Amino acid sequence: MAVGRLPEHGDDELGGGGIVAEINITPLTDIFLVLLIIFMVTSSAMIESGPSVQLPESGATSSETKGVVVTVDESEKIFINGAETDRGGLSQGLREAIATAEVKRVVLQGDRRVVLEEVVNILDEARSAGATEVAIAATRKP
Numbered sequence: 001m002a003v004g005r006l007p008e009h010g011d012d013e014l015g016g017g018g019i020v021a022e023i024n025i026t027p028l029t030d031i032f033l034v035l036l037i038i039f040m041v042t043s044s045a046m047i048e049s050g051p052s053v054q055l056p057e058s059g060a061t062s063s064e065t066k067g068v069v070v071t072v073d074e075s076e077k078i079f080i081n082g083a084e085t086d087r088g089g090l091s092q093g094l095r096e097a098i099a100t101a102e103v104k105r106v107v108l109q110g111d112r113r114v115v116l117e118e119v120v121n122i123l124d125e126a127r128s129a130g131a132t133e134v135a136i137a138a139t140r141k142p
Contacts, residue, residue, distance in 0.1 A: 067105030068097040068131070070122055074111040078122070090122065094129035105133040 071079040078085050080093045098104055106126035110119055123134050 066103045067107050067133070067135075068094065068101050068126075069107045069109060069137075070094070070126070071109040072111060072114045072118060072122065074113045076114060076118060091125050091129060094125055094131070098126075098130045103133075104131055105135060106131040107135045107137055109137040 069081055071082075073079075078087065078090055080090075080097050083093075085093045094106070098106070106123075106129075108119065108122060108126075119136075126134050
């Protein structure tokens with residue numbers, strides 16, 4: 001911002017040194033663009049935690065996904081909130097995840113090809129680990 005004297009009567013408009021007050025918005029625009037990029041990157045990282053699985057289809061689905069997410073992929077690898085665990089560490093991992101979660105719900109995301117016995121075992125472990133609710137994730141039928 002430049003400051004000068006006010007033009008007096010008879011001063012040449014180009015030669016008179018009037019007050020020039022301008023706001024440079026370039027740095028502000030740069031900051032907004034950087035914040036936008038950070039938001040886009042973190043939001044996509046939050047959505048895609050854990051392996052991708054082909055969920056079964058259902059006519060009545062809910063969009064409630066708060067809680068501990070247990071994912072079982074087609075090769076029967078087990079993930080708790082995106083972190084891989086084995087069958088032996090499932091109980092301890094569920095106890096720790098449920099203890100720190102604000103909603104004591106376990107959402108099971110199982111691939112379509114997962115054997116029902118494995119699903120029942122995981123849901124039993126979730127109940128014994130302290131889950132007050134269990135849900136099975138599905139996609140809505142078209």
